[in-house]
Amino acid sequence: MAMTDPACSLEMYVFGGTQGESIVLRLPGLGWGVVDCYASTVADSADNAVLRFLSDQGVGELEFLCLTHPHDDHFRGMSQLLEQLHVRSFWRPSAMSTKRLKWILQLALVDAKRSGYGEAIENADELERIFTLVKERGRRRHEPLIPKVAALGTQLYPMPVNPEAHFQIWAIAPSGRQTEHYEQGIRRCFDDNRRVKDRLPHGCHNEISLALLVVFGKTRIILGGDVEQQSWLDTLTEFDRRKLSGVCVKVSHHGSTNGYCPGLWEAFAAEKMPVAVVTPFQRHQLPRHDALEYISKFAAEIVTPYLSAICPQELPIPLSVKAPVASRRALRNTFQARTRTRQVRMGYCHFTFDDQGTCMVNDLRPPAGSVSAVGFIFRR
Amino acid sequence: MSPAISMKGPSRQGFFYVSPCVFLEDTVVAPIAIQETADDPKAFFREGLQLSAKGSVQQNWGRIQAEDLEQSSRRLTPSIAGMHSKSGFSRGPRLLEVFQRGSLPASLPPADREHVIQEVLGGMMEATESSLLVQLAYELRKAGSLPEKWACLKSWLDRVEGSVRESRQCPGDTTPKTVVLERLEGYVDRIEGATAYVTLRSQYGDELTGEYASDELATKGITEGRRFLCETVEVNGAVQVFLEAVPEESLSEDEEDAIRHRIAELVQGNEIDGHD
Numbered sequence: 265m266a267m268t269d270p271a272c273s274l275e276m277y278v279f280g281g282t283q284g285e286s287i288v289l290r291l292p293g294l295g296w297g298v299v300d301c302y303a304s305t306v307a308d309s310a311d312n313a314v315l316r317f318l319s320d321q322g323v324g325e326l327e328f329l330c331l332t333h334p335h336d337d338h339f340r341g342m343s344q345l346l347e348q349l350h351v352r353s354f355w356r357p358s359a360m361s362t363k364r365l366k367w368i369l370q371l372a373l374v375d376a377k378r379s380g381y382g383e384a385i386e387n388a389d390e391l392e393r394i395f396t397l398v399k400e401r402g403r404r405r406h407e408p409l410i411p412k413v414a415a416l417g418t419q420l421y422p423m424p425v426n427p428e429a430h431f432q433i434w435a436i437a438p439s440g441r442q443t444e445h446y447e448q449g450i451r452r453c454f455d456d457n458r459r460v461k462d463r464l465p466h467g468c469h470n471e472i473s474l475a476l477l478v479v480f481g482k483t484r485i486i487l488g489g490d491v492e493q494q495s496w497l498d499t500l501t502e503f504d505r506r507k508l509s510g511v512c513v514k515v516s517h518h519g520s521t522n523g524y525c526p527g528l529w530e531a532f533a534a535e536k537m538p539v540a541v542v543t544p545f546q547r548h549q550l551p552r553h554d555a556l557e558y559i560s561k562f563a564a565e566i567v568t569p570y571l572s573a574i575c576p577q578e579l580p581i582p583l584s585v586k587a588p589v590a591s592r593r594a595l596r597n598t599f600q601a602r603t604r605t606r607q608v609r610m611g612y613c614h615f616t617f618d619d620q621g622t623c624m625v626n627d628l629r630p631p632a633g634s635v636s637a638v639g640f641i642f643r644r
Numbered sequence: 645m646s647p648a649i650s651m652k653g654p655s656r657q658g659f660f661y662v663s664p665c666v667f668l669e670d671t672v673v674a675p676i677a678i679q680e681t682a683d684d685p686k687a688f689f690r691e692g693l694q695l696s697a698k699g700s701v702q703q704n705w706g707r708i709q710a711e712d713l714e715q716s717s718r719r720l721t722p723s724i725a726g727m728h729s730k731s732g733f734s735r736g737p738r739l740l741e742v743f744q745r746g747s748l749p750a751s752l753p754p755a756d757r758e759h760v761i762q763e764v765l766g767g768m769m770e771a772t773e774s775s776l777l778v779q780l781a782y783e784l785r786k787a788g789s790l791p792e793k794w795a796c797l798k799s800w801l802d803r804v805e806g807s808v809r810e811s812r813q814c815p816g817d818t819t820p821k822t823v824v825l826e827r828l829e830g831y832v833d834r835i836e837g838a839t840a841y842v843t844l845r846s847q848y849g850d851e852l853t854g855e856y857a858s859d860e861l862a863t864k865g866i867t868e869g870r871r872f873l874c875e876t877v878e879v880n881g882a883v884q885v886f887l888e889a890v891p892e893e894s895l896s897e898d899e900e901d902a903i904r905h906r907i908a909e910l911v912q913g914n915e916i917d918g919h920d
Contacts, residue, residue: 366907369907370903373907375869377899378892378894379870379871381869392907392910459904463868465835465868466869467834547833547853548833582850584848584849590876591825591826591883592826594885595826598885599844599852599854599856602853602854603851
């Protein structure tokens with residue numbers, strides 16, 4: 265099969281920068297899908313790398329848009345996709361179904377307002393905006409958007425579901441147990457009058473992160489979202505391990521050491537060593553070198569859309585024209601402080617797959633203006 | 645015209661007098677004065693009153709009772725520094741909250757306005773806490789949120805801050821010489837076990853990210869999703885970093901109910917649920 269024939273191949277673009285992640289899929293039938301989104305500015309869609317990319321490709325319609333979990337590095341800018349593209353289906357974890365969504369949104373909005381922190385307020389507003397748009401698009405007379413909630417074992421694509429289809433997408437996380445645990449955590453944040461009395465720890469949203477299994481003939485790709493250890497353990501228990509062996513794995517939780525569990529990478533690499541893709545989250549010092557070292561035992565290679573974000577470097581003093589150097593030195597020593605650039609530039613890793621289990625790394629495109637020309641962290 | 649406030653020499657007792665606010669109509673503008681312990685506390689209040697007499701700032705001191713002034717001359721602890729139990733703004737937690745948020749000018753709820761106008765607003769503040777007011781002065785100027793008509797206050801705040809800094813470095817003073825190098829607004833993005841990941845926004849406009857021991861932050865009342873103030877201070881030549889929690893913004897029950905109802909309306913029906 266010719267890898268260049270778009271109708272017979274699957275393409276994947278994994279976007280990442282110093283933070284944030286988005287995955288664009290060009291499906292074998294020529295349709296497009298997007299999993300997560302990140303734009304550093306929500307006010308200006310020109311800053312949305314994924315939207316710009318899709319526009320350059322002449323894409324005006326998405327087969328699906330998937331929100332893996334409610335963390336801003338996975339949803340900022342998603343409202344712009346809903347506004348500017350015709351989205352056929354919107355996927356989210358079952359833990360965000362209507363009955364739980366109202367708690368999640370109230371919690372996010374109230375907590376952000378209490379914090380008084382502009383970025384937190386902006387993120388909570390963006391989350392509300394996404395669901396406002398999902399509702400509006402769902403009411404369209406002509407081809408209304410179809411929302412879907414998913415958990416471990418849900419077939420998401422094609423629609424209607426067909427387990428025999430040549431191209432399929434399945435949810436392989438979160439488990440019902442994780443969803444229930446998350447829901448209990450959310451409920452504990454409210455008093456009897458349904459007012460917010462406590463905040464939900466930021467990391468809890470990872471409990472319900474979707475992970476997707478993309479199946480194209482004999483080719484299998486794992487998109488790990490921000491799934492953490494406990495959720496993966498449930499997947500290994502409840503899902504057929506043989507189906508987890510993939511040719512490419514989007515490493516979960518930006519290469520955190522809790523982004524995998526014993527036996528997981530063994531399952532991923534059961535048939536052949538996959539290509540692993542890591543999206544950095546520099547602010548949280550991810551990926552961790554321990555995790556990369558562990559993954560390198562199972563992966564044919566590890567690539568990243570933004571190598572500069574993870575290169576080990578001795579931290580420079582984060583200088584500013586006006587700030588006293590002595591102050592900045594103290595901040596570096598106390599906090600290991602680094603300069604944060606609000607304007608996150610995103611690069612991408614481009615892969616092409618046939619339906620026989622072949623993965624070809626086509627292109628590692630660093631963020632515009634970046635000197636990081638090579639995205640290989642590790643090659644066997 | 646700038647109101648005249650004379651700053652005395654270094655405090656023997658290590659206390660500052662502070663009257664919390666200037667009121668312009670119904671708006672809290674700034675702490676009206678910060679002054680090191682004067683020989684005669686009444687002089688301080690007289691100076692405060694002079695502000696009004698000069699007509700540059702319309703302020704409202706209310707009634708100043710003789711016994712309150714006597715009280716002021718004592719070395720007060722923070723717990724009794726509020727000079728009247730009914731005054732919610734006399735060194736009260738709500739005023740401190742307003743200070744720490746740096747969100748002045750702020751409108752006063754009518755109930756508070758009533759107290760403020762009727763009650764004495766003088767008080768005392770520990771020297772160490774004076775930096776809070778210096779911070780406020782800085783915030784007000786940085787934000788540029790003072791309308792032109794309050795320019796006199798702006799210039800006065802400049803001088804207050806300068807005088808306080810000067811007094812900290814007075815020759816012969818045995819107290820440590822401190823210079824605030826930089827002020828930053830911090831935010832705890834995430835706590836993961838022993839590590840807190842933070843973002844720091846400098847007064848100079850740039851942003852930093854970093855990490856800190858989460859348990860140390862917790863002892864200062866700084867938790868995930870919350871803001872804090874960070875100061876780098878040069879103390880006798882060595883630079884130290886000081887952190888202080890910023891209280892949560894208050895959200896009334898009505899405001900929260902409005903959010904809840906808005907969300908309930910958004911999620912009602914099955915348009916966003918699909919095939920559950």
